[in-house]
Amino acid sequence: MxxxxxxxxxxxxSIAIYKALEVISLLKKRDISIKVAMTKEATGFISPVVFEALTNSRVYVDVLEEFDNKDDTNITHIALAKWADVFAVVPATSNIIAKLANGFSDDAVSLVALATDAEKIVAPAMNSNMYTHKATQENLKKLEAFGYSIIEPVDGNLACNTKGIGHIADVEDIAFFIESKLYDKPLSGKKIVITAGPTNEAVDPVRYITNRSSGKMGYAVAKMAYFMGADVTLISGPTHLRQPYGIKIVKTESAVDMLEAVKNEIKNEKEAVLIMAAAVADFKPKHYADKKIKKQDLDSSMVIELKENPDLTKTVNMFAKDNNVDLFTIGFAAETNDLIKNAAAKIQKKGLKFIVANDVSRGDIGFNTDENEVSIIHADGEIEKLEKMHKESVAYEILRRIEA
Ligand SMILES: Cc1cc2nc3c(=O)[nH]c(=O)nc-3n(C[C@H](O)[C@H](O)[C@H](O)COP(=O)(O)O)c2cc1C
Incomplete structure (x- = not known):
């Protein structure tokens, strides 16, 4: 955990200093304790008062002034260095990067950086020429060699009225990456493939049949698996969800697309975990009209004949056997009635290690909600009923059972 x-x-x-406020706001929503250290120059851009108000904690700027030499245990930068689990420089100027790369310690940020054992991250933000300059690139390489993680800047609008590389990474990505560093990595070295979201089964070029899956459950599993150190591939049907930072994503439309994507992802593996959280359509239109079906070409009613889609879990498990892939498959069952009975029947039929059953007849859990109340049904018949919790906590509960 x-x-x-x-x-x-x-x-x-950096001119991107206001992004630090946004990152802090995002982290606060995740129940993370935050403190801030600023360079003196940074206080000329935004007053420490703003950071103090946002974090309910004093901001460290002048380490000498704050040093209380009556109490040895109160050496500010050492206490701060010990307190931090993650130390992230957001935004990171070319100047602070150069200092960190060369062991300087003449301001609160570089001093704590040198003193802390915390996971270290920098999010560079600067003009393109400053970023691509050999000196900066060499310094970033040095930081990587020291164990820092770099959240690469992106191509975008720069303060100097130009466009180019050097624009600070997206605040959501920075917050996500910082949070990921707060987790133990028990799944490190494990390949985990997760399917998520609905499938779209095309009727004609403009219409399709789909379902109410939002993808939130599968995306939560992908996020937690990444946080826990797994090598994650998210195979996503069409959703409105944000692409998670650092996770390989394969976007698919139909059930058949999704099947091919899963096969492709596991075919060269010796072993892998497959978590089938997508709501895959059981049926698709028997005939695809390659031109838009016109109302005037129909009578007052329209019949769409359907044919069965392949069963993804069953097909993939057979494919894995044929290709000598040791697959640990976990299924999801979305049911509106006879939840446990229907879910249990799927375990044997589909070759699952366990199945996560959720009741989609309830409005407060299941499709398109942030919470879920599931039962985990094991192949030996054991049923674990979990209480209602956030989908990320459900994801964690599922993932920690992979080890067992
Ligand atoms: C308006 C303004 C914006 C700046 N933006 C950046 C920036 O985005 N990135 C950067 O590396 N330096 C930027 N600088 C230059 C730094 O502020 C300068 O190098 C400073 O000495 C860095 O101090 P620090 O690294 O101790 O905070 C900017 C300067 C000014 C005046």
Missing amino acids: KKGSNVLIGVSA
């Missing part, structure tokens, strides 16, 4: 929840944000004097 979480190895800590203390994040120290180091703030330096």
Whole structure:
């Protein structure tokens, strides 16, 4: 689970400084304790008061002034260095990057950086020429060699009225990456393939048959698996969800697309975990009209004949056997009635290790909600009823049973 929840944000004097406020707001929503250290130059851009108000904690700027030499245990930068589980410089100027790469310690940010054992991250933000300059690139390489993670800047609008590389990474991505570093990595070295979302089964070029799956459950599993150190591939049907940072995503439309994507993802593996959280259509239109079906060409009614889609889980398990892939498959069952009975029947039929059964007849859980109340049904008949919880907690409960 979480190895800590203390994040120290180091703030330096970039025009992107306001993004640090956004990152802190996002982290606060995730129940993470946050403290801030700023360079003196940064305080000329935004007052420390703003960060103090946002974090309910004092901001460290002048380490000498704050040092209380009556109490040895109160050496500010050492206490701060010990407190932090993750230390992230957001935004990181070329100057602070150079200092960190060369062991300088003449400001609160670089001083704590040198003193802490925390996971270290920098999110560079600067003009393109400054970013691509050999000096900056060499310094970033050095930081990587020291164990820092770099959240690469992106191509975008820069403060100097130009466009190019150097625009700070997206705040959602920065917050996501920082949070990921707060977790233990028990799934490190494991390949986990997760399907998520609905499928679209095309009727003609503009119409399709789909279902109410939002993809939230599968995306939550992908996120937690990534946080827990797995090598994750998310095979996603069409959803409106944000693509999670650092996770390989394969976008698919139909059930057949999804099947091919899963096969492709596991075919070269010796072993893999497959978590089938997608709501795959059982049927698809028997005939696809390659031109839009016109109302005037129909009578007052329209009949769409359907044919069965392949059963993804069963087909993939057979494919895995044929290709000598040791597959640990977990299924999901969305049922509106006889939940446990219907879910249990699927375990043997589809070759699952266990199945996660959820009741989609309830409006407060299941499709398109943030919470879920599931039962985990094992192949030996054991049924574990979990209480109602956030989908990320359900994801964690599922993933920790992979080890068992
Ligand atoms: C308006 C303004 C915006 C700046 N934006 C950046 C920036 O985005 N990235 C950067 O590396 N330096 C930027 N600088 C230059 C730094 O502020 C300068 O190098 C400063 O000494 C960095 O101090 P620090 O790294 O101790 O915070 C900017 C300067 C000004 C005046």
